[in-house]
Amino acid sequence: MADAKVIPFDDDRSRGSAAQRPARRRGTGSRRGAHTESGTGTGEMGEVQPLPGRGRAREDGPVSREEKPEQPQERSSGADGPGGGLERRVAAGLAFLRRRLTGDYGVDDFGYDEELTDQVLMSLLRPVYEKYFRVEVKGIENIPAKGGALIVANHSGTLPLDGLMMQVAVHDHHPADRHLRLLAADLVFVLPVVNELARKLGHTLACAEDAERLLAQGELVGVMPEGFKGIGKPFSERYKLQRFGRGGFVSTALRQGAPIIPCSIVGAEEIYPMIGNAKTLARVLGFPYFPLTPTFPWLGPLGAVPLPTKWTIQFGQPIPTDGYPAEAAEDPMLMFNLTDQVREQIQHTLYKLLVQRRSVFF
Amino acid sequence: MLVTGAARQLGGRFVRRIQRDPEVDRVIAVDAVPPAHHLGGADFIQADIRQATIARVLAETGADTVVHMDVTGTALGSGNRATVKETNVIGTMQLLGACQKSPTVKRLVVKSSTNVYGSAPRDPAVFTETTPPKSLPSGGFAKDAVEVEGYVRGFARRRPDVAVCVLRFANILGPAADTPLASYFALPVLPTVFGYDPRLQFVHEDDVVEVLRIASHEPRRGTLNSGTFNIAGDGVLLLSQCSRRLGRPTVPLLLPAVTWAGSLVRTLGMTDFSPEQIRLLTHGRVVDTVQMRETLGYTPRYTTAETFADFARGQGPGLVPPEALAGAVDRVAALAARGGGRPTTHSADSTD
Numbered sequence: 001m002a003d004a005k006v007i008p009f010d011d012d013r014s015r016g017s018a019a020q021r022p023a024r025r026r027g028t029g030s031r032r033g034a035h036t037e038s039g040t041g042t043g044e045m046g047e048v049q050p051l052p053g054r055g056r057a058r059e060d061g062p063v064s065r066e067e068k069p070e071q072p073q074e075r076s077s078g079a080d081g082p083g084g085g086l087e088r089r090v091a092a093g094l095a096f097l098r099r100r101l102t103g104d105y106g107v108d109d110f111g112y113d114e115e116l117t118d119q120v121l122m123s124l125l126r127p128v129y130e131k132y133f134r135v136e137v138k139g140i141e142n143i144p145a146k147g148g149a150l151i152v153a154n155h156s157g158t159l160p161l162d163g164l165m166m167q168v169a170v171h172d173h174h175p176a177d178r179h180l181r182l183l184a185a186d187l188v189f190v191l192p193v194v195n196e197l198a199r200k201l202g203h204t205l206a207c208a209e210d211a212e213r214l215l216a217q218g219e220l221v222g223v224m225p226e227g228f229k230g231i232g233k234p235f236s237e238r239y240k241l242q243r244f245g246r247g248g249f250v251s252t253a254l255r256q257g258a259p260i261i262p263c264s265i266v267g268a269e270e271i272y273p274m275i276g277n278a279k280t281l282a283r284v285l286g287f288p289y290f291p292l293t294p295t296f297p298w299l300g301p302l303g304a305v306p307l308p309t310k311w312t313i314q315f316g317q318p319i320p321t322d323g324y325p326a327e328a329a330e331d332p333m334l335m336f337n338l339t340d341q342v343r344e345q346i347q348h349t350l351y352k353l354l355v356q357r358r359s360v361f362f
Numbered sequence: 363m364l365v366t367g368a369a370r371q372l373g374g375r376f377v378r379r380i381q382r383d384p385e386v387d388r389v390i391a392v393d394a395v396p397p398a399h400h401l402g403g404a405d406f407i408q409a410d411i412r413q414a415t416i417a418r419v420l421a422e423t424g425a426d427t428v429v430h431m432d433v434t435g436t437a438l439g440s441g442n443r444a445t446v447k448e449t450n451v452i453g454t455m456q457l458l459g460a461c462q463k464s465p466t467v468k469r470l471v472v473k474s475s476t477n478v479y480g481s482a483p484r485d486p487a488v489f490t491e492t493t494p495p496k497s498l499p500s501g502g503f504a505k506d507a508v509e510v511e512g513y514v515r516g517f518a519r520r521r522p523d524v525a526v527c528v529l530r531f532a533n534i535l536g537p538a539a540d541t542p543l544a545s546y547f548a549l550p551v552l553p554t555v556f557g558y559d560p561r562l563q564f565v566h567e568d569d570v571v572e573v574l575r576i577a578s579h580e581p582r583r584g585t586l587n588s589g590t591f592n593i594a595g596d597g598v599l600l601l602s603q604c605s606r607r608l609g610r611p612t613v614p615l616l617l618p619a620v621t622w623a624g625s626l627v628r629t630l631g632m633t634d635f636s637p638e639q640i641r642l643l644t645h646g647r648v649v650d651t652v653q654m655r656e657t658l659g660y661t662p663r664y665t666t667a668e669t670f671a672d673f674a675r676g677q678g679p680g681l682v683p684p685e686a687l688a689g690a691v692d693r694v695a696a697l698a699a700r701g702g703g704r705p706t707t708h709s710a711d712s713t714d
Contacts, residue, residue, distance in 0.1 A: 012500050090698050098691040102684035103606030106667075109598050110487045111561045189483035189645075192557020192617065199559070209486035209493065 012151050028180075110210070111199035114179070121201055122171055128161075129168040132308055137169045139315040145176035148215035148258040149318065151222045152249060154241055154350065155230035157268035158291045158298060159307065160184070166222060166263065169313050175218070181214050182222045184205075186289070208252050216254040222263075223249050225339075232289035234277070238269035239354060241347045247339035250321075254329040257322035262342050264349040268312030270360050272296065309360050314352050316345055363578065364425035366457065367432030367473075368401060369393035371540055374548035376431065376571050378402040385579055390423050392416070392453055393432070394449070411453035417460035418482035418624075419476055420467070427469040427578050428461055430454065433510050435475075435542060435636070443502075451513075458517045461524070468526045471577045472514050474532045476563075476592060477504035478650050478666035487561075490650040491590045504638045511590075526589040527577040532649060533642075535669050536567030537676035547678060552605050553623070560601050560646025563594040566664035566672060576660055585659035592649040595666040601643060602605040604670060609680030609687075619642065655668035 080086035096119060099105050107113045127134050143149060153166060163182050170180040189195040203211045206223065214221045224230065227244040251262050276292030295303035321341060328334055367373040368391030377391045381402050389404040390416065391397070395604075396408060409415045411432060420428070433450050461467045479485070480495040489495075499505045511528055518526040533543045546552070573593050581587040605612045615623070624640050654660055664672065 087699065091695060094691055094698065098688050098695075101606065101687045101691065104602040104684075105603070107561070107598055107600055107603070109561075111559070111598065111600065111646075113600075186484045193556075194557075195483065196559045198555055199561070200619040204483070204487045207486050209490075210488070213486075213488060 024293075033181075035292075084210050102313045110181075110202065110204045110214075112179075112181070112202035113200040114202075117179070117201055118171075121197070122168060125164055126172070129165055129172075132306075133165060133311040134272075135165055135166070135267075135311040135313055137171060137173050137313050137315075138175045139317075140169070140175075141319055142315045143170065143174055143178065143220065143259055144259065144318070145178075146218065148218045148256055149261055150211075150249060150253045150258050151180065151218050151220065151242075151263050151266055151315070152346070153222065153263035154239075154264070154346055155224035155226040156233070156238065157306075158231060158272035158274050158293070159306075160224075160231060160266035161271065162265045163224060164201075165255050165268070165311065165354065166265065166313060170220065170222075178220050179185050180222045181219045183211055183224075185227060190255050208248055210336065211249070211252045212256055215252065215258045225249050228288040232274070232277070233290070235269075235273040235275055239266075239350050241343055241350070248337045250335045250338045250342070251329040253321045254324055258343055259318035259319045259320050259322075260338070262316040262345040262349070264314045264316065264346050264353060265311065266314075266350060266353040266357060267309045267360075270309045273305035273307075307361075310357075310362055314353060316347055316349055319345075363388070363429065363449070364390045364392060364420060364423060365404075365429045365431060366392045366453075367430070367434065368404070368406065369395050369397040369537060370431070372534070372567060372570060373397075373459065374399045374401060375567065376429070376574050377404045379571050380575060380578065383575065383579070388423075390425060392419060398472045403537055409504075411457050412448055412449055414456065416456050419462060420460045420464050424466045425464075425531060426466050427471070428457070429574060429578050430457055431473045431574075433473055433475070433507060435477075436540075446503070447506055447509075449501070450713040453510050454510045454513055457465045458513055462517060462521055467524055468515070469527075470514070471527045471529065471574060472510065474511055474528050474530045475503070475507050475573070476532050476647060477638060477642075478507045478511060478530060478651070479647060479649070480504060481638070481645045481647045482562075483645055485506065485645075488648050488650050489592070491592055491653055499638055502636045502638045527588050528590040529573060530592050530649070531570060531573075531591065532563040532565045532592070532647075533671040534567060537672060539673060542636070542641075544673065546639070546643075547604065547608060547610070547673070549600045550610065550681060552601075552608075552612045553609050553620065553641070554601060554605070554612045554614050555620050555644045556616050558644045559616075560643055561648050562596045562600055562604065562642075562646055562666075563648055563706050564599060564666045564669040564673075565594050565662065569595065569662040569664055569669075570661070573654075573658070573660055576658060582659060586657050589653075589657065591621070591654050591658050592651050593654055593662075594649050594651050595664050595669050596651070597664055597666040599670055601646075603680065606672060606675060607670060607684060608674050609683040609685075611681055620644075640698055686692045 027351070068189075075264075096115070099115070101182045105113070105115050110203070113114070151170075156162060163184070165182045167182060170178055179202060182201075184198055184203045187206060188198050188203065189205055204214070206227075211221055211223065225244040225247075226242045227245060233242060250260070272291060272293045274291045274293055276288040278292055282288065282290035293303065297303055319338070321338070324334070363386055365373060365377050365380070368377050373391070373393070374397055375390055378401060378500070380386055381389050381404060391401050391404045391406045392409050392411065393406075394408070394410040394412075397406065404692050407419055412468070412612055434446065434454055436446065461470060476489070477499065478495070479489045479493065480499045482495070482497045484496045486493060499508060512530055514526060518524070534541055535544060576582075577587050579587075595702075602612070621637070621642055624637065
């Protein structure tokens, strides 16, 4: 498709395949044929996830943690469950239902409802993640197993689906079963329903106080510093990183000594190709932009269905921030340098992934 | 020791408790109306803190500690919002003026509220004592509390020899609580704002009395009891959790409808469902209590959930008691176990 503006980095290709490319996540990932990288098969970094049954592999975490194999949702009624674990699953599901109905569950100070996220909301997002966008995750081993870390990603796609997919990626693939806590724009917390779900998914307002508090608690925090500039940019500017705010995320990470992990997301740009922006309408509605795509709003709700692009999420090498003196967070020069370093690394990886990409949809 | 607002239930409890402390010689309880409850051996002086008489009371008694508990959201008995505001703001000004004149006062404790932070979607998730609110409360009790704290800060500047302690309490609940939030939870059906599930924090009455006691005595070794402190139980409850634990169903209403209904109810004088109450029940509020633990040296005995459980015990059973729901689920579980299980499986099970 329209990847014409991409400059190939041949030298990076060789370096990338040696050092940065993790193993293919999908054992049966022959969809892309022998084109670019399937040939490298199980790469040097080794598999971070067992191949067969990723869904199950993920659910092993909750089993050991809280004796809950998986949650049979009360409304689902397939008939293909294995006989052995069925009774246990029904019992666990009923126990879950009992806890929910009686309010006997816990949330943290930010309103993060871990149980609901793990058992219900992730199950709703997973089909989108696995079947619709067929997300491929690389470099998950760059996320530390414990301690605070700040994941900085590019932002695109008109609707912030990329953040949600990144959350599923970390949730389903990280061996230490880490949960990503996203920082969201204030608009999210103004809208009804959206704010409720965002809080329950563990998102919080993108402000230095909240980010620092989460990092101090040793949480994995995800931020998209481009904000509305990135997500609402026209289709012609796809994969061009916008300005990274004022670099507040760097000083937050510096203050907490948390490593910064650059993350590049390819595929989200094309889900809603934004060819126009109804600015007046956006101002009336109080939104930062009102997207016009080839299908939306012309086809009504049907036009709001995202295009089924193929996604790649690559987590890059962590940039340590603990070696700096205490006053480094106040140093604007260092802050701009670090911001640029993170930005360059994300942009570089984006180009690299785009060169490797065979097609937008496959 | 002089205690204002003693006619209230919480003030009365504090007066009764503080007399048992050996450091306290005499407790003078002050309020505009005589209390309905007994005050132990305390001397009650009927004085309106909005009048200058409070200065005479303070001068005559020579109190060395003043505990100002008459900053409240609701009127006692009859009285409208204007009276409450006057008691809160003018009363505090009079009391502080009296304290400034008095050479004997060494310690001032003010009961404030976490309402001073307001409640807005653009605020950080957790407030510390130094967080400036994004939108200052526009009226009602929250604005009173902000103004009261302003006067108290001014007083602390003018009298640096007086130890001033401002205690910002989260929503106070307990078996006998008579706060607006308690009366809200006593409704048979809880109206909520559609699309919002606020995070709430509670503090138990027992903890309130205990913290007031710590603040009104000399600080213990290694602690400091002057300054501003957030006081709240550990943890957070969502409004949906509260309603489920109480067994009271919720009726989600759209935000404009709730605001309109709130003003209608207020006009009719049925209950004081103030705008800031609606904001709290829309956006919620959570405060950080590290200062309370580390500087004041107090660990609450009740968490937010335990406080709420204690409050729920004092309430009658709701329309759908959680025990009944749990029992129903248990019966289904027993049925499923007997029948060998229904063919239920995971819908997102896509790997096989």
